[in-house]
Amino acid sequence: xxxxxxxxxxxxxxxxxxxxxxxxxxxxxxxxxxxxxxxxxxxxxxxxxxxxxxxxxxxxxxxxxxxxxxxxxxxxxxxxxxxxxxxxxxxxxxxxxxxxxxxxxxxxxxxxxxxxxxxxxxxxxxxxxxxxxxxxxxxxxxxxxxxxxxxxxxxxxxxxxxxxxxxxxxxxxxxxxxxxxxxxxxxxxxxxxxxxxxxxxxxxxxxxxxxxxxxxxxxxxxxxxxxxxxxxxxxxxxxxxxxxxxxxxxxxxxxxxxxxxxxxxxxxxxxxxxxxxxxxxxxxxxxx
Amino acid sequence: xxxxxxxxxxxxxxxxxxxxxxxxxxxxxxxxxxxxxxxxxxxxxxxxxxxxxxxxxxxxxxxxxxxxxxxxxxxxxxxxxxxxxxxxxxxxxxxxxxxxxxxxxxxxxxxxxxxxxxxxxxxxxxxxxxxxxxxxxxxxxxxxxxxxxxxxxxxxxxxxxxxxxxxxxxxxxxxxxxxxxxxxxxxxxxxxxxxxxxxxxxxxxxxxxxxxxxxxxxxxxxxxxxxxxxxxxxxxxxxxxxxxxxxxxxxxxxxxxxxxxxxxxxxxxxxxxxxxxxxxxxxxxxxxxxxxx
Numbered sequence: 001x002x003x004x005x006x007x008x009x010x011x012x013x014x015x016x017x018x019x020x021x022x023x024x025x026x027x028x029x030x031x032x033x034x035x036x037x038x039x040x041x042x043x044x045x046x047x048x049x050x051x052x053x054x055x056x057x058x059x060x061x062x063x064x065x066x067x068x069x070x071x072x073x074x075x076x077x078x079x080x081x082x083x084x085x086x087x088x089x090x091x092x093x094x095x096x097x098x099x100x101x102x103x104x105x106x107x108x109x110x111x112x113x114x115x116x117x118x119x120x121x122x123x124x125x126x127x128x129x130x131x132x133x134x135x136x137x138x139x140x141x142x143x144x145x146x147x148x149x150x151x152x153x154x155x156x157x158x159x160x161x162x163x164x165x166x167x168x169x170x171x172x173x174x175x176x177x178x179x180x181x182x183x184x185x186x187x188x189x190x191x192x193x194x195x196x197x198x199x200x201x202x203x204x205x206x207x208x209x210x211x212x213x214x215x216x217x218x219x220x221x222x223x224x225x226x227x228x229x230x231x232x233x234x235x236x237x238x239x240x241x242x243x244x245x246x247x248x249x250x251x252x253x254x255x256x257x258x259x260x261x262x263x264x265x266x267x268x269x270x271x272x273x274x275x276x277x278x279x280x281x282x283x284x285x286x287x288x
Numbered sequence: 289x290x291x292x293x294x295x296x297x298x299x300x301x302x303x304x305x306x307x308x309x310x311x312x313x314x315x316x317x318x319x320x321x322x323x324x325x326x327x328x329x330x331x332x333x334x335x336x337x338x339x340x341x342x343x344x345x346x347x348x349x350x351x352x353x354x355x356x357x358x359x360x361x362x363x364x365x366x367x368x369x370x371x372x373x374x375x376x377x378x379x380x381x382x383x384x385x386x387x388x389x390x391x392x393x394x395x396x397x398x399x400x401x402x403x404x405x406x407x408x409x410x411x412x413x414x415x416x417x418x419x420x421x422x423x424x425x426x427x428x429x430x431x432x433x434x435x436x437x438x439x440x441x442x443x444x445x446x447x448x449x450x451x452x453x454x455x456x457x458x459x460x461x462x463x464x465x466x467x468x469x470x471x472x473x474x475x476x477x478x479x480x481x482x483x484x485x486x487x488x489x490x491x492x493x494x495x496x497x498x499x500x501x502x503x504x505x506x507x508x509x510x511x512x513x514x515x516x517x518x519x520x521x522x523x524x525x526x527x528x529x530x531x532x533x534x535x536x537x538x539x540x541x542x543x544x545x546x547x548x549x550x551x552x553x554x555x556x557x558x559x560x561x562x563x564x565x566x567x568x569x570x571x572x573x574x575x576x577x578x579x580x581x
Contacts, residue, residue, distance in 0.1 A: 027378035034375050035392050038449065041411045042395065044418045048410065056416055102303040109300035114291045121301065123566060128312045130558045132510035134531035135551040138538045139315030162311045165304060225402045225513045226535070240400040254416065261403045268398025272391050279390050279457060 042265070049258035056254045071259035084239030085263070087153065088222065091236065094157035096217040099164040100210065107172035108198070112181065122169075129166040136162065137230045144231055153236045156228045160221045167220065168213045175209025208278050215275050222268065239264055322548035340549035350550060352525070353533040354557075360529055361508045364447045368504060369497070371448070372455025377485070379460055390460075393453035405517025408446040412518075432519060436526040443515045443527055450514065451504060458500040462493035498569040502562065509558055530554055 048056055049071050050064040059065075075081040109115070110122055140159050141150070149155040183205070187197040203210070229241040243260045272279065323340055325333040344350050375393075380386045396404070412432050414420040423430040432442040466488065474484050512531035515521070521528035521536070528536070534554065538547035 027380075030375065030378040031380070031389060035389070038392060038396055038453070040418065041407045041449065042399075044411055045407050048416075060416075060421055062418075098307070102307050105300040106304040109297035112291060113294040113297035115293070115295045115297040118297075121305075123563070125304065125308065126566065127559055127562070128308055130506045130510075130555075130562050131312065131316075132512075132531055132534070132551075132554060132558065134510065134512050134534045134538075135319065135555055136312075136315050137535065138544075138547070139318040140311075142318060143315055158307075158311055161307055165308060169304060219398055223398065223400045225400060230539075240402050243402065243406070254410070257406065258410070261399075261406055264400050264403050265395070265398070269391075269395060272394045272398060276387050276391050279394055 045258050045261050048254060049262045051255060053255050071255040074256055075259055081242060084237060084242040087236050088238040091153040091156040092218055092221045094153055095160045095164060095221045096214050098157060099161055099168045099217045100214060103165055103168035103172055107169050107176055110173045111176035125166040125169055129163050131162060133226045137226055140227060141230050151233050151235050155231050156236060159227045159231055160224060164217045164220055167216055171213045171216060172209055175206045179205050211275060212278050215271060218271060319548045319551050322544045323552055326545050340545040344546055344549045353528055353530050357509060357530040361505060363444055364508050365504055367448050368452045368455050369501060372452050373459045375456040376459035376463055393456060396450050397453060401513035402517050404450050405514045408442060409518045412442050434523055436523055439519045439523060439527050443518060446514060455500045458496040459493050462496040463489060466492045495572055498572060502565045506562055
């Protein structure tokens with residue numbers, strides 16, 4: 001699907017040419033309007049983070065008049081702020097590693113074999129993706145308190161497995177189905193053991209699928225707040241929970257709040273940039 | 289693909305089962321446990337049977353929250369699905385601008401949900417927000433903390449802003465998988481733009497669209513953080529959706545029994561509706577509604 005073929009087709013059908021041109025313009029307008037709609041609120045947050053509180057509250061300006069980085073400086077120099085980012089990063093990474101390492105063999109089993117109760121099991125896994133975190137908040141709190149894991153990174157990572165493991169299995173199964181089974185069989189005939197085949201031959205073949213699954217685990221663990229806030233108090237408190245305390249006695253510190261918000265967008269933006277070529281396929285869970 | 293029968297495959301699934309059993313079954317059992325007991329504190333529990341369930345079934349509060357929740361999900365699905373498809377049809381198919389649109393559109397999806405709430409809370413404020421200030425300057429009275437209608441409009445626009453891109457990206461992936469030959473055949477038949485959409489693009493997108501509808505339904509039905517940050521469930525109870533109500537009941541008032549019964553019914557509703565979607569989806573997949581089968 002290239003623009004070149006479209007152009008050739010345009011050339012062939014002369015009568016349709018003017019109509020086509022208008023349509024192309026139309027799609028540019030649609031995309032511009034849509035992207036503006038998406039970016040305007042983010043832009044507003046960004047400009048606010050670069051303003052002083054006096055400017056935010058007292059005059060209405062479309063861009064910062066007194067450009068200041070003080071809000072960012074406050075966050076990046078105060079440990080009670082920046083440890084939030086470190087905490088979030090730790091449990092997100094832990095969660096991604098755990099989710100992928102259990103989901104890989106399971107997805108392989110679902111994509112290759114029929115076994116007793118496989119369909120039921122698959123649906124049961126998916127039901128956990130549908131479980132409202134609000135239902136689980138209190139039981140999780142009690143469960144992790146009783147086994148002494150409350151306020152640790154691993155507790156949040158395990159709790160997020162509730163929705164990330166089923167999703168990872170679902171995505172990986174989609175990608176694995178695209179790999180012909182003959183590859184497995186040839187490898188076994190050539191004397192590969194299952195483990196060696198899986199690591200040496202199969203994993204490279206579904207590398208993009210693993211990337212996509214990791215991206216999704218990262219994403220859903222990173223954006224979740226209810227469970228991570230319920231399961232932590234100090235030591236593993238995520239940045240998004242720390243943000244809520246900008247509301248002090250003297251009102252809300254809007255500048256710092258906006259700066260913290262902008263800083264939470266950056267990791268996501270970086271990750272998107274690296275996986276941009278797989279995003280569309282990934283969102284289709286490998287099923288395109 | 290033909291699958292071999294192999295019961296040993298259970299060993300490959302075992303780690304997942306153990307992990308999910310730990311993080312889902314044990315907590316769920318706790319909930320079931322609470323739902324059939326009452327407590328007077330100090331960890332003394334009494335068996336009450338299905339009393340809490342009966343109480344919740346007759347509770348106007350739960351039915352109201354369920355009604356609001358259904359309305360919310362219905363509204364956002366009916367906006368996001370057509371809008372997402374429309375945006376996908378207008379996206380550049382390849383090259384720099386295609387990647388550019390993909391990256392920009394994914395941006396809202398990766399913002400922590402309470403930051404999404406914060407962004408819209410700020411954006412809609414009449415004193416410091418661009419949207420609120422502009423509307424106010426135009427003479428439209430808009431106050432999402434006081435006015436029910438404004439509150440609803442705000443959380444719906446916020447959700448459209450947050451999630452339409454997911455639908456668009458899915459639809460885009462479906463569109464990209466359509467071979468060029470289909471379009472050339474349509475050209476020869478002199479098919480209209482609408483006919484191309486109706487008979488080529490839409491059927492080919494059906495599979496991914498079902499995923500989109502399933503994901504959007506599930507996620508919208510358990511939405512908590514974003515509306516909570518923006519409206520806190522108010523004004524009054526106007527935007528108290530199911531999860532907000534549940535958290536209020538369980539963690540706020542610590543009414544464990546009713547909250548647990550509520551949880552179970554809430555979960556069951558999601559399960560039943562999702563099961564219907566899932567069955568439709570797998571049937572579509574079997575019929576070859578998805579492009580690669």
